[in-house]
Amino acid sequence: MEMSKNAKRRLAFVLIDGVGDVSLPRLHYQTPLQAAATPNLDAIASAGVNGLMDPVEAGLACGSDTAHLSLLGYDPRVYYRGRGAFESMGAGLAMSPGDIAFKSNFATLDENTGIVVSRRADRHFEEEGPILCAALDGMKLPSFPEYEVRVRYATEHRCGVVVKGPKLSGNISGTDPLKDNRLLLKAEALDDSEEAKNTAAVVNELSKEISRILVSHPLNGKRAAEGKNIANVVLLRGCGIRIEVPPFEKKHGLSPCMVAPTKIIAGLGLSLGIDILEAPGATGDYRTLLTSKATAIARALSAPLEPSPSIFVPGEDQHKPGREDGYDFGFLHIKAIDDAGHDKASILKVRALEAVDQAIGQLIRLLWQAEKCGNYQYYLCVTGDHSTPVEYGDHSFEPVPFTLCQLKDFVSAVGEDNVIQTSLDAFPLPSVKAGDDLSDKVELSGMKEDRHKAFAGDSVYEFSEIAAARGCLGRFPGSEMMGVIKKCLKLKNE
Incomplete structure (x- = not known):
């Protein structure tokens, strides 16, 4: 030919x-x-x-x-600039300059000790994941009403989380301990800027409110009755902003x-x-x-x-x-x-x-x-x-x-x-x-x-x-x- x-x-x-x-x-x-x-x-x-x-x-x-x-x-x-923006955009969440996002896991938390007993609530979470994401999407933060939270299911035990609002920084640590049987972490500012300090406070309240919503969700009650791990926390890691590249x-x-x-x-x-x-x-x-x-x-x-x-x-x-x-x-x-x-x-x-x-x-x-x-x-x-x-x-x-x-x-x-x-x-x-x-x-x-x-x-x-x-x-x-x-x-x- x-x-x-x-x-x-x-x-x-x-x-x-x-x-x-x-x-x-x-x-x-x-x-x-x-x-x-x-x-x-x-x-x-x-x-x-x-x-x-x-x-x-x-x-x-x-x-x-x-x-x-x-x-x-x-x-x-x-x-x-962190993987959170990639995960969230891929999950279908549109991002604008200034928004922050996280690569996130549905996980199981021991509420009495604060220990993450399993970083993956369930590897096969294709049915429950979208339901829980819908319950979290658009949630409000009592101390920070000016911020918008968007949540979308990704794959397996993962979801994308985006926070929109003023004075946000990607330069913060996450809440994920990265290994099972470790304490849930608090987000911390990684520099001395007011934006980083403010963002850490927003994210810590976000983590708390996510758990409050998940604990009371009937789907988790059903999982508990079936002897399965409940998904009562979302681990937030890889805080990032959308990169601007050629x-x-x-x-x-x-x-x-x-x-x-x-x-x-x-x-x-x-x-x-x-x-x-x-x-x-x-x-x-x-x-x-x-x-x-x-x-x-x-x-x-x-x-x-x-x-x-x-x-x-x-x-x-x-x-x-x-x-x-x-x-x-x-x-x-x-x-x-x-x-x-x-x-x-x-x-x-x-x-x-x-x-x-x-x-x-x-x-x-x-x-x-x-x-x-x-x-x-x-x-x-x-x-x-x-x-x-x-x-x-x-x-x-x-x-x-x-x-x-x-x-x-x-x-x-x-x-x-x-x-x-x-x-x-x-x-x-x-x-x-x-x-x-x-x-x-x-x-x-x-x-x-x-x-x-x-x-x-x-x-x-x-x-x-x-x-x-x-x-x-x-x-x-x-x-x-x-x-x-x-x-x-x-x-x-x-």
């Missing part, structure tokens, strides 16, 4: 949250990526260029928000869109001027429909051949159509791998990585169909924002693999028939029970050694932390990622 020299170059960027890991004894000293059967990810590595990436800098265990800022070309040391499109010359059901990532995208696409069934947790995510990104990158999905606008009830001429940079965020790391679920992480690989195969088929029908050249990029090893159950400082190839090279590597025959049927993420015998789930010893040979780019033919170290890109900081991408797309750097 001969492509015009003026063909539009478009990139599908897949970020697997928490993808990196360490060698595990129960995986025969392989990482989950090495143990998982991931033929599509391996073929991307085989068809392209590879490297190891430190999302912010070597040796730093970073959060998803600071990592995403760095990867997208925004120095978090300059632009980061829009992504102006900075990089690429029109961007994003599928990110995880609210904090959606809010970060909105802050950078990135359109957030609707993807029915995409939830940002283990229940998510990866096929829906892949389809939404493919449609957005295929427009105007395909109608672009609707986009999400915070603070508005209706949704708006996406760009008629489509997008150049399609960001697909996948969260469930990170959840498996936090849950210390090694088998589930392996199986979920295999599901991600299947969804990437679906994305590739849809993009290849568009490339054959339209004047497009597609590229694929896959990486992570940090490592979340199942041994630790938290983010760590290990670098993550990075791979980038042109779609036509991928197709040449695996054969067009294999691409076209990929099923587009929707599928759920795997369910793995505790105690399952891993040897019944995955092959272990050297299973990838003979699957691929390097097809183009460099000598790497496997997508893993170990293989990526051999790549021609070497080891590089996340701040250089967009430069690498634009160089491969033959676009001018800023």
Whole structure:
């Protein structure tokens, strides 16, 4: 197939949250990526260029928000102002300059001792969360009637909380003790300004009033009767203001869109001027429909051949159509791998990585169909924002693999028939029970050694932390990622 020299170059960027890991004894000293059967990810590595990436800098265990800022070309040391604004905007709360917001958890408080016995009232809070948020939204603060409080459900046990009013500062501490069985904290000013002192007083009253409303809510009475943790406090952390930054499109010359059901990532995208696409069934947790995510990104990158999905606008009830001429940079965020790391679920992480690989195969088929029908050249990029090893159950400082190839090279590597025959049927993420015998789930010893040979780019033919170290890109900081991408797309750097 001969492509015009003026063909539009478009990139599908897949970020697997928490993808990196360490060698595990129960995986025969392989990482989950090495143990998982991931033929599509391996073929991307085989068809392209590879490297190891430190999302912010070597040796730093970073959060998803600071990592995403760095990867997208925004120095978090300059632009980061707390994650609360990202979470709240992603949950649908519009923010104006001067508003403050928090990344918040529904939690369980021992009212007699003031100890937070569980920072997560319930990981599966999809039904109760919106009900409790509706009870809190618009609440009044007796000592501070001039302030408006907005609350919106996010995902799992999380919600967004925004405070609007005069003389607010983001420079305060939160109320979250960050670990179970510790005392609920009081917000404190982190500088000597009157704004910070005033904001701390407002937030402490807000925390008190939230608990008063939640304790008397009938839903918590029902949970108590059923022997479940009650959600009688909202932990407020990551106080932040909406950042003012150059829009992504102006900075990089690429029109961007994003599928990110995880609210904090959606809010970060909105802050950078990135359109957030609707993807029915995409939830940002283990229940998510990866096929829906892949389809939404493919449609957005295929427009105007395909109608672009609707986009999400915070603070508005209706949704708006996406760009008629489509997008150049399609960001697909996948969260469930990170959840498996936090849950210390090694088998589930392996199986979920295999599901991600299947969804990437679906994305590739849809993009290849568009490339054959339209004047497009597609590229694929896959990486992570940090490592979340199942041994630790938290983010760590290990670098993550990075791979980038042109779609036509991928197709040449695996054969067009294999691409076209990929099923587009929707599928759920795997369910793995505790105690399952891993040897019944995955092959272990050297299973990838003979699957691929390097097809183009460099000598790497496997997508893993170990293989990526051999790549021609070497080891590089996340701040250089967009430069690498634009160089491969033959676009001018800023």
